[in-house]
Amino acid sequence: MTGKSVLVTGGGTGIGAGIASVLVKCGATVTIVGRTAERLENTAAKLNASSGRASVHTHVADVTDEEQIAEAVRTASGRGGLHGAVACAGGSETIGPITQMDSDAWKRTVDLNVNGTMFTLKHSARELVRAGGGSFVAISSIAASNTHRWFGAYGVTKSAVDHMVALAADELGTSGVRVNGIRPGLVRTDLVAAVLDDESLSGDYRINTPLPRIGEVDDIGWMAAFLLSERSGWITGQVINVDGGQMLRRGPDFSSMLEPLFGTDGLRGVVEESS
Numbered sequence: 001m002t003g004k005s006v007l008v009t010g011g012g013t014g015i016g017a018g019i020a021s022v023l024v025k026c027g028a029t030v031t032i033v034g035r036t037a038e039r040l041e042n043t044a045a046k047l048n049a050s051s052g053r054a055s056v057h058t059h060v061a062d063v064t065d066e067e068q069i070a071e072a073v074r075t076a077s078g079r080g081g082l083h084g085a086v087a088c089a090g091g092s093e094t095i096g097p098i099t100q101m102d103s104d105a106w107k108r109t110v111d112l113n114v115n116g117t118m119f120t121l122k123h124s125a126r127e128l129v130r131a132g133g134g135s136f137v138a139i140s141s142i143a144a145s146n147t148h149r150w151f152g153a154y155g156v157t158k159s160a161v162d163h164m165v166a167l168a169a170d171e172l173g174t175s176g177v178r179v180n181g182i183r184p185g186l187v188r189t190d191l192v193a194a195v196l197d198d199e200s201l202s203g204d205y206r207i208n209t210p211l212p213r214i215g216e217v218d219d220i221g222w223m224a225a226f227l228l229s230e231r232s233g234w235i236t237g238q239v240i241n242v243d244g245g246q247m248l249r250r251g252p253d254f255s256s257m258l259e260p261l262f263g264t265d266g267l268r269g270v271v272e273e274s275s
Helices: 014-025 037-051 066-077 103-130 153-175 190-197 199-207 217-228 255-267
Strands: 005-009 029-034 056-060 084-087 134-139 177-184 239-242
Touching (some): 005 014, 005 066, 005 103, 014 029, 014 217, 056 066, 066 103, 084 217, 103 134, 134 217, 153 239, 177 217, 190 199, 199 255
Parallel strands (some): 005 029, 029 056, 177 239
């Protein structure tokens, strides 16, 4: 990917930073986007030091703000054009039974995962079309394909991302723009530290993963690099599980973590009338 320019949202930490790291190893120039300048700058400094070149640039933006993400795309495009983009920014503010869901947190999660991905796709795809083609990669989740009870909006919104991938791939193929997605399984990042520290829960993940290890950010990074490169030039509209095979079994059982908070009846949907 030498000479290629790629934008990565959520690039300051976790999977996004891992993707940026692999892209740098492949020779790309990367613009990482996130809400926190310090995180972005720390990641960029680390990756630039390891590569020995100014390969990573930063841009502060909130993907739920369309004008901010449009400006991020313009900035990245100004560095020798735009050849690819990765929509990795995402997360969730909801966990627990659907009958006790915080509706405002649900809306914020939908805004982040669905609207944030759409804004990133909308504006980066414009640049890719103008350039005569390119590749867009959306980061989904195993929670989109396998139900994760009590995960709230997360799996629902990632399912929307999967359909967005298919829709955009169908629309943009005639312009030479490929659109694909990746569904990570459980990947070692700071966000899942509580899961990894819970022996019962992390053990349940391993039981339901044919390749029974925790994923690493590089596992996702190398798949993203492949999908962004010309090596995948006849692949579009696909959402590929990178999950050690977990999609063959079932989602995790979070009852050991959540039952103390909501109770046995609460997990099956019971809510007192006064609640």
